[in-house]
Amino acid sequence: AQPGAAKPVPGPMRDLVWGKLNFLHTTDTHGWHAGHLQESQFSADWGDYVSFAHHMRARADENGVDLLLVDTGDRVEGNGLYDASSPKGKYYYDVYREQHVDVICTGNHELYVASTADGEHLRTVPNFKENYVASNLDYIDPKSGERMPMAQRYRKFQTKNQKLDVVAFGFLFDFTGNANNTIVQPVRDTVKEQWFQDAIQEETDVFVVIGHVGVQMPEFKAIFRAIRKQNPLTPILFFGGHVHIRDATSYDSRSFAVASGRYFETIGWMSVDGALERSALSKHAGFSFHRRYIDNNLLGLHHHSGLDAATFPTAHGRNVSAMIAAARKELDLDYAFGCAPKTLWMSRAPYPGHDSIYSWLEREVLPDVTANPTRAGMPRLVLLNTGGIRFDIFKGHFTRDTTYIVSPFLSRMTHIPGVPYRIARKVIKLLNNAGKIMEEGQVMDNRFMASPEQLVIHESVVYDVPLATDDDAGQKPLAAEDWWDVRPRLTEGYTTRDDIGDDGDDTVHTPVNFYVTPNCIQAEADFPADGEPEAVDLVFLDFITPWVLMALRLLGGEYTEKDLALYVEGTFTELMAGWIEKNWPKHC
Ligand SMILES: O=c1ccn([C@@H]2O[C@H](COP(=O)(O)O)[C@@H](O)[C@H]2O)c(=O)[nH]1
Numbered sequence: 001a002q003p004g005a006a007k008p009v010p011g012p013m014r015d016l017v018w019g020k021l022n023f024l025h026t027t028d029t030h031g032w033h034a035g036h037l038q039e040s041q042f043s044a045d046w047g048d049y050v051s052f053a054h055h056m057r058a059r060a061d062e063n064g065v066d067l068l069l070v071d072t073g074d075r076v077e078g079n080g081l082y083d084a085s086s087p088k089g090k091y092y093y094d095v096y097r098e099q100h101v102d103v104i105c106t107g108n109h110e111l112y113v114a115s116t117a118d119g120e121h122l123r124t125v126p127n128f129k130e131n132y133v134a135s136n137l138d139y140i141d142p143k144s145g146e147r148m149p150m151a152q153r154y155r156k157f158q159t160k161n162q163k164l165d166v167v168a169f170g171f172l173f174d175f176t177g178n179a180n181n182t183i184v185q186p187v188r189d190t191v192k193e194q195w196f197q198d199a200i201q202e203e204t205d206v207f208v209v210i211g212h213v214g215v216q217m218p219e220f221k222a223i224f225r226a227i228r229k230q231n232p233l234t235p236i237l238f239f240g241g242h243v244h245i246r247d248a249t250s251y252d253s254r255s256f257a258v259a260s261g262r263y264f265e266t267i268g269w270m271s272v273d274g275a276l277e278r279s280a281l282s283k284h285a286g287f288s289f290h291r292r293y294i295d296n297n298l299l300g301l302h303h304h305s306g307l308d309a310a311t312f313p314t315a316h317g318r319n320v321s322a323m324i325a326a327a328r329k330e331l332d333l334d335y336a337f338g339c340a341p342k343t344l345w346m347s348r349a350p351y352p353g354h355d356s357i358y359s360w361l362e363r364e365v366l367p368d369v370t371a372n373p374t375r376a377g378m379p380r381l382v383l384l385n386t387g388g389i390r391f392d393i394f395k396g397h398f399t400r401d402t403t404y405i406v407s408p409f410l411s412r413m414t415h416i417p418g419v420p421y422r423i424a425r426k427v428i429k430l431l432n433n434a435g436k437i438m439e440e441g442q443v444m445d446n447r448f449m450a451s452p453e454q455l456v457i458h459e460s461v462v463y464d465v466p467l468a469t470d471d472d473a474g475q476k477p478l479a480a481e482d483w484w485d486v487r488p489r490l491t492e493g494y495t496t497r498d499d500i501g502d503d504g505d506d507t508v509h510t511p512v513n514f515y516v517t518p519n520c521i522q523a524e525a526d527f528p529a530d531g532e533p534e535a536v537d538l539v540f541l542d543f544i545t546p547w548v549l550m551a552l553r554l555l556g557g558e559y560t561e562k563d564l565a566l567y568v569e570g571t572f573t574e575l576m577a578g579w580i581e582k583n584w585p586k587h588c
Contacts, residue, residue: 001048001298002325006040008297009491012508016304017290019273020162021206022060022067024053025260027241028452029071030078030109030390031408032264033095034324035296037401038394041493041507042265044296047321049267050099051314055305066159069100072241073107073172073212075124076116078263078390080333080401081324083408089119091327097127098320102157104128105170106137106150107212107242111178113410118142118181125151133170133210136190138183147183154199164276167204169196171211173219173242177448187219191226200230205278207236214243214456215257224251233281235272244452246293249499256289261494262452263391267294269506293496294506304506333401337577338584344393346386347453350460350515357393357406358386358521361576364583367525369575370413370539372568379533380415381424382523383431383540383548385449388572396588398580407573415539415567416552416559423557424538430551431544432518449519449544461514520544539567 026049036042044052053069060067075096076082082092110120121139125132134150141148155168174186190196200207207227213219220238227236228251238257240247246266247259260268274287294300302312313321328334342355349355352362366382391405433446447455493509496502527533540548545564552559568575 001043002034002037002045002321002328005035005037005043005045008040008043008299010299011489011491013300013303014292014503014506014508016269016292016294016506017271018063018065019271019288019290020065020276021159021164021272022056022065023237023239023268023270024056024067024069025072025239025258025268025270026070026264027072027212027239027260027268028074028107028244028262029264030074030262031076031082031092031404032079033092034079034081034328035264038396040297041491042263042296044298044301045321045324046095046099046264047317047319047324048298048301048313049296050320051312051317052267052301052305053099054314054316055307055312059305061161064161066161066164068102068159068166068208070208070210070239071101071104072210072239073105074109074241075107077109077112077408078405079408080331080399080404081327083404084331084333084400087115089116091323091330093119093123093127095320095323095327096124098316098323101128102131103155103168103170103208103210104132105210105212106134106172108172108175108177111175111182111184114179114181117179121150130155130157133168135169135171135196136185136187137172138185140181140183142181150182153195156202156204162276164205165203165278166206166208167199167202168208168210169199169223171209171213171219171223173211173213173217188222191222196226197230200227203278204234205276206272207231207234208239209236210239212242213240215240215247215249215259216456217242220257221251224255228252228255233283234278235274235276235287237270237272239268239270242452243456245456246494246496246504247498248291248504250289254287256291258291260293264296266494267296268292269294291500291504292506293494293504295493300506328401331400333399334397335400336397336586337400337403338398338580338586339588340393340395340398340584343395346389346392346451347514347517348392348512351517351521357389358517361389362521362523365576365579366523369579370525370568375417375537375567377526378418378535378537379527380525380537380539381427382413382525383428383520383538383544384572385520385541385544386454386517387449387451387519388541388543390451398584403573403577407576409543409573410571411541411543412571413539413567413575414542414545414564415537416563417537417565418535419538419552419557419559421533421536423552423555424536426555427538427548427551428520428522430554431520431547444547444550446519446547449547450517453514454517457514458516460516463511463513537567541572
């Protein structure tokens with residue numbers, strides 16, 4: 001763990017179930033390779049994961065079984081370790097490559113910005129060579145304009161100990177927000193291509209499909225159907241991500257799918273047991289599958305590897321932790337812009353409400369950071385998509401790291417001047433429609449403005465326990481004198497219920513609340529004291545431009561990209577950090 005990281009707290013644990021073929025899975029790590037320094041439950045770092053994988057591989061070798069590591073993308077954007085450097089990712093590539101990952105693919109965040117996709121193609125793909133798989137993703141060479149696969153389309157290899165044949169694919173969901181130096185081919189088209197049809201006819205003991213795809217999403221189901229049609233008995237193992245939740249399902253009795261959360265909070269575990277060699281395949285011989293969501297902290301990693309603080313760290317792991325510490329220092333990630341007076345939650349507190357990060361932005365930040373002297377006297381509506389905010393703010397130091405953790409993107413505040421208020425005021429309602437905005441020939445899913453967790457959870461889940469107070473922000477243990485002191489001492493955390501059951505989490509926790517939030521929030525600024533304005537400046541984060549233009553058109557306002565102009569200088573991230581520096585006390 002990093003120097004100063006919160007110490008993990010012991011709690012009741014569920015063990016890993018080993019099989020013949022075993023996997024460790026990371027997804028949507030979003031630059032959190034230093035771990036969560038403020039949250040004890042998730043405070044192990046990438047170096048600890050290197051040590052952990054080393055011990056788990058050794059155990060697999062001892063027992064004559066196999067262990068594979070997979071990663072399903074969105075490794076970038078969302079933490080100072082990636083975002084605070086110039087260029088972005090200056091330290092990330094070298095840190096990440098220290099883990100040996102057997103099958104790795106691309107997420108959408110590797111593709112939003114052209115230079116990020118270049119980095120992926122020029123650095124991560126060569127770093128992982130034949131282990132990098134891009135089944136439905138092409139890259140366009142900036143010099144020659146040549147279109148080529150981002151990496152090989154699939155991988156066939158043998159496991160180390162049992163010499164099991166594996167055919168592995170690496171998919172991305174049908175993403176359309178990529179920069180113009182990549183092409184994402186819809187999954188339904190890819191599975192019809194000849195190379196895919198040939199690959200699924202390969203002699204193999206198991207298919208492994210990794211993807212930046214939620215396990216309940218139609219893309220995975222289409223791949224499952226395509227493979228199963230040709231291979232009625234072969235086990236098919238899916239590793240997914242993108243929606244930032246812990247999840248597992250099985251598409252039939254010989255397939256299993258796991259998704260392993262977000263932000264390096266979780267290391268996913270999957271094992272399969274049974275007669276895996278294809279020579280032993282028969283419709284009477286079945287398989288057993290297990291999944292576990294490991295909270296990424298040292299106590300848990302010690303527990304699952306059967307080691308302790310003295311025996312766990314390897315020299316390699318320690319070096320990686322040291323690389324991260326040096327990068328964090330170089331980037332001055334602990335520099336504090338101010339002191340957050342209280343904890344502000346994305347989904348653990350109701351919106352609107354005093355503890356909601358969105359209410360804070362709406363009430364305090366947005367009106368202030370969009371003040372534009374050249375538009376003095378003009379009222380404005382300011383729109384922000386909730387998905388642009390990526391994490392909670394904990395009471396205490398708000399650092400350079402926190403800035404990127406909360407708001408990693410490069411989006412700026414754009415605007416359309418003088419929009420009739422009778423139209424402008426209805427835009428938020430359309431953006432917050434649960435479904436899609438539709439225009440002839442164009443369908444846009446509104447939910448892609450919200451945070452990924454909100455894509456899959458449609459109703460608030462509120463437990464009959466008190467809301468965490470500021471003092472609980474670091475997921476500290478409950479004191480024995482707390483009102484439920486008859487129950488075992490548990491920390492707050494994930495209490496996952498998936499299609500397999502409610503025993504997936506490796507640590508038993510008390511649950512935390514989850515409140516649904518809208519796709520967008522809106523602040524009103526410089527409105528007249530009485531009555532309604534005739535017209536307003538409609539100010540919004542440029543990321544949501546396509547939705548705003550479509551909503552305006554549906555409301556009778558014919559505007560195009562040509563009507564847009566930057567409203568205030570700087571990225572939203574810089575504006576937010578500036579507001580904090582100006583408004584919150586410097587020291588805690
Ligand atoms: O520039 C951006 C890029 C993305 N978003 C938001 O993020 C989600 C996607 O997040 P995942 O981690 O890929 O699941 C997208 O739907 C947007 O809500 C953004 O706001 N700005």
